[in-house]
Amino acid sequence: MPRKKKNDTANGENSATNGRPVSLKELAAHLGLSTSTLSLVLNGSAVADSIPQETKDRIFKAAREFNYSPNYIARSLRAQRTFTLGVLVPELSDGYSAGVLGGVEDHLLQEGFFYFVASHRHRVELIEKYPKIFLDRCVEGLIAVDTPQRRPSPLPVVSVSGHDDTPGVTNIVLNHERAAELALGHLIELGHRRIAVIKGQEFSSDTEIRWRSIHDAAIKFNVPIHPSLLAQLESDSPSPETGYLATRKLIGSGESFTALFAFNDISAIGAIRALGEAGLNVPEDVSVIGFDDIHAAAFHNPALTTIRQPLYQMGKLAAEHLLKRIANGSTEPFPELVTVEPELIIRQSTAPAK
Amino acid sequence: MPRKKKNDTANGENSATNGRPVSLKELAAHLGLSTSTLSLVLNGSAVADSIPQETKDRIFKAAREFNYSPNYIARSLRAQRTFTLGVLVPELSDGYSAGVLGGVEDHLLQEGFFYFVASHRHRVELIEKYPKIFLDRCVEGLIAVDTPQRRPSPLPVVSVSGHDDTPGVTNIVLNHERAAELALGHLIELGHRRIAVIKGQEFSSDTEIRWRSIHDAAIKFNVPIHPSLLAQLESDSPSPETGYLATRKLIGSGESFTALFAFNDISAIGAIRALGEAGLNVPEDVSVIGFDDIHAAAFHNPALTTIRQPLYQMGKLAAEHLLKRIANGSTEPFPELVTVEPELIIRQSTAPAK
DNA sequence: AATCATAACTAAAACGATTTAGTAAGGCGT
DNA sequence: ACGCCTTACTAAATCGTTTTAGTTATGATT
Secondary structure (H helix, E strand, C coil): CCCCHHHHCCECCCECCCCCCCCHHHHHHHHCCCHHHHHHHHCCCHHHHHCCHHHHHHHHHHHHHCCCCCCHHHHHHHHCCCCEEEEEECCHHHCHHHHHHHHHHHHHHHCCCEEEEEECCCCHHHHHHHHHHHHHCCCCCEEEECCCCCCCCCCCEEEECCCCCCCCEEEEEECHHHHHHHHHHHHHHCCCCCEEEEECCCCCCHHHHHHHHHHHHHHHCCCCCCHHHEEECCCCCCCCHHHHHHHHHHHHCCCCCCEEECCCHHHHHHHHHHHHHCCCCCCCCCEEEEEECCHHHHHCCCCCEEEECCHHHHHHHHHHHHHHHHHHCCCCCCCCEEEECCEEECCCCCCCCC | CCCCHHHHCCECCCECCCCCCCCHHHHHHHHCCCHHHHHHHHCCCHHHHHCCHHHHHHHHHHHHHCCCCCCHHHHHHHHCCCCEEEEEECCHHHCHHHHHHHHHHHHHHHCCCEEEEEECCCCHHHHHHHHHHHHHCCCCCEEEECCCCCCCCCCCEEEECCCCCCCCEEEEEECHHHHHHHHHHHHHHCCCCCEEEEECCCCCCHHHHHHHHHHHHHHHCCCCCCHHHEEECCCCCCCCHHHHHHHHHHHHCCCCCCEEECCCHHHHHHHHHHHHHCCCCCCCCCEEEEEECCHHHHHCCCCCEEEECCHHHHHHHHHHHHHHHHHHCCCCCCCCEEEECCEEECCCCCCCCC
């Protein structure tokens, strides 16, 4: 007849006798010790130095047997720390945010942090509301992707492509001047002079600076962008349709162009569709260059020439800077601007001007 | 000289005199009442019925002035509830998970829940570890996307495309039989008989059932899939490259085919690239049909014919079922299977067989 | 023999709420 | 004048930890 010794004290899974996880108090009662002792020992506190190894071993053994794990909530309350951040993105499914989130996640999980995500889909009231909810949820910091902060936060904030001059914000941004130079340089080297540009939507925080950089670089190259060759993305759909519509308008205007610089890869894909429908081949008739280098870019037909943003790295940098600020406390100074470099990826959607 | 009356009690932002949020105790001290009274009144408890309106108003006013908001951690500890879930996905940036997450998020936030996300990138140790960490973090339930549960969890679990027979799991799955019928029916109707198929990677939970459904449907249609026309995705890259490689192998085998049913849109895009390089035009020489209907599908060149999975809806259903199970408690029975229907989206990548 | 140090613990406060079980004061009925 | 009901609150326990400040024995030192 098998002995049942262990069955009524510890059972294999993570529970006391019932289904819930075991608490420190229960464990202490079982060992005939106080919770203080257990806590001190289990956390390796120096105060526990005087406790004999035998007792320590008993404690460790029981903790293992009962699958004890300290209650995170209780610990958070006591330590006034949650090891949790809030991440605000415009849209989860657009490839851009997801790319950044990849970098954020890798660094955070490795450092023992978790994060809440919320997507605002460009609705102003949500952009205002979510940071408050995050605050209520006791996050220790905020990462905002492509989302301007309207009001200063009591928490440390890192903004990715947010272009934010609110105090207390660390901005992770692309070197847009360089990006514009790379793209226009490439097109001009290929002999293009009549270059059309598609600006981003009003709400996208990159729109303004990217356009300005292109505008300035074009003047520097002495090939200014003709105002009638400037289009703008309109709706807030994350699909290529916006680029498709903008390009149709551009074509419809009658102005001719041999190259098109799209706001991003998604809209470049839409643009190629619109050009094709108008009987214009890419890259033979019109060269198209995108922005971002999302996964789909390399395998589009034709493969997209584009300006790569190091999205993963930007996310990782955001996480790193935020954690550093949290560790340092609010008194320490911190960088307000962190710049990352773009890269020109030449594929099949650009070719010499005819 | 302006009066400073309010400045030393409440200041505009959410703080007492210093920077931190105000606690109930501080608020109570300020009003000369006990925390009990404030809590009762602020939470609209019936016990507070006997408290005169005047006092209640004083409390509400002070709460507003000091921007009082109950500490979520303390409340969680007391109520033994966190209103937080864990979501486990293979990869954030692959469009599939992001689509499902969109639905999850919409429903959860609306119900006052937040969620932690973690992506395991198909690493077995992470698939085991993250549910434990979530548990430690006191989440109230788990959503697993395209990820089989290896061991039963003490928490309610909803699996999206996980095909999981672990007890305690609600499975949200696509009607794969119908999906296979739609796709093959379409190809066969177009006159295709030699149909190649690309299976998913071993680790993808949809791989097995999807292949089985295709296999069975093909037999039912009396156009069985020839074993030499079966390829499989190999690496765990989320890019179209896997589909590209699989298709090269298929072409290299020398077996001819007039249609290709890819595991998903991503691999279909890679397949089209490989076919193009081999001098085969889509859809003139080979028809290609994808799966999922991700954003990129409609704007690929040629636009992809595909089987749409209602990803958003699947995410939403997952969230709904999980919240219902949490509300019901673990005693109540729950559905083990929830099926959603696929949809055939005909675009330009399929055409009559030559 | 009194003092001191050390070992092996523990009591109690604290984190910030919620909630149950009271209590003190006043009014009313008989 | 006594009990009883209301009104307007409050004390204290509780959730599960962590941590500071002790406490009690025992052994060593002067």
